[in-house]
Amino acid sequence: MGENQQLYEVALTQLHGIGPQMTRQLVSYCGSPHAVFHAPPGKLQKIPGIGPAAYKNITQGAKQALLQAEELLKKAEEHEVQLLFYTSPKYPDRLKQIADAPTLLYFRGNGNLNQRRIISIVGTRQVSNYGQAMTEKIVADLAPYNVLIVSGLAYGVDIVSHRAALQAGLPTIGVMASGPDIVYPAVHRKYAERMLTQGGLLSESTFGTKPDAPRFPARNRIIAGMSDCTIIVEATLKSGTLITADLAHGYDKEVMAVPGNVTSPVSEGPNHLIKNHKAAIYTSVQDLVELLNWDLEDETQARKLRNQVFSPEEYTQDEIKVLTLLVQTQDEHMDNISWKTQIPVSLLASVLLTLEFKGMVKAMPGKRFGLIR
Known part of the structure; x- marks a missing residue:
């Protein structure tokens, strides 16, 4: 079946x-x-x-x-490629929430694409000594937080991120613009092979697809969409890295940028993002911890536990999915409930009606539903 x-x-x-x-x-x-x-x-x-x-x-x-x-x-x-349809439990939940998420992903590796903490690190291909040192420091400082590191397997900041993650013992995912059977650039194959046992390789392109130029901006939306925060290390003003930052911003994701030497072309991008309030400044891991509220992790965990008090003896599996979602979001449009819970609209209507009869859910204007507090 x-x-x-x-x-x-x-x-x-x-x-x-x-x-x-x-x-x-x-x-x-x-x-x-x-x-x-x-x-x-x-x-x-x-x-x-x-x-x-x-x-x-x-x-x-x-x-x-x-x-x-x-x-x-x-x-x-x-x-040995896993085909992840968007309804698969292994499909990245964060990515699923964006409107232009791929319907099917090709995945090689053993990484958890729904790991609790996921950070993307991207930047210029012409990384400076400063950029390399900062990238390595960021990853090393993230090691205690058990973070999944995502990048694009490209020259420069990308491969430095992957390499540093491998060294730090952190899982790392390379999002590729090519098919799952083509590692580009080929010189990074040795790192890609290691990543298969400590993370993996991800693509939306089918077998045999070459990494043509238009595929890189599309690849960038996956990098931005599947993480909690995208960190820009170095980039020129015309760099594709800034596209990733704009995409993350558009997805309501956090963006951080490492400030750089004002005389360096590869510092223009991050400095521009910071100056124009399109990115929070990254000076240490504490900046990221505070931005993402990792320092309030205990409280978040307690909230998650409270979300799971709905007893299977009182509610069906679909009812629990809806209730758990509404505890997190307060209220949602019916179409979004269907999308996020993967309950077909035809079935969802009866689930919501039953929850209304049980006094748990109220119908609101505009086909929205919320919990009765």
Whole structure:
């Protein structure tokens, strides 16, 4: 059953013209990827956003998509690659929350993409001695906090981050602009191989994909989206690193920047971010600890425990998912509840109604729901 389910998950990503947001819409309304492929024509046509072109792509492209999915699953097995559909428990939860998150990820390694603390470190390819020393110090200082280090496996700050994480015994994930079977640049293969047993390699691109220029900004959104904070070490004003900072900022993620020598071109980017209040200044690990409230970890842990007091004897698994989410967010739009809990909209309506009858949830204007306090 699991393999059959994954076949339809992967096949859904192979349909022409069906992007991530439409994929989520289809799964939400139909209940599962399998149900999308077996939905009656009338049901598909009634789903919001599914116009004539999308309907044609789904109905006429289904057979080819399933064949392509079979081939992908074979290659994944050969290369020891995990195919993570966005509903997979192993898919990065932080990344799932952004609107343009990939529907399918290719992952090699043993790292936990949902580790409690995840920090991205990025910067220039032409890293200075100062930039290298600061990157190594940042990672070393993070070691006691059991952090997952994310970067892009590129020259400069990226590879220094990965190398320092390996040395510090921290797991590290390299997000690639190429397919999972192509390590770029090739000279970093020895580090990439070590990362497979101490983190891993992640990509949204299929097997054989070369790292063409347009794929790097897309890769950067994954780096920004899957972490709690992105730290910029060195970058010129025209560097792609600043794209990552802008993306993180747009996702309401924390951004920090290491100040640098005002006469150095690679310090212009971080200094600009700090000056324009687009990044908090990083001078020591304590800055990061305070920014992310790690010093209040005990209180956070207590809150998490309070979130789990809903008894399975009183509530179904889906009801507990909804209640746990609403404790964290206070109130949510129905579509967001469906997305974040992975409960199909068709089922969610009855779950919410039951919780209303139990006096736990109240309906609010604009299809929002909140806990009754």
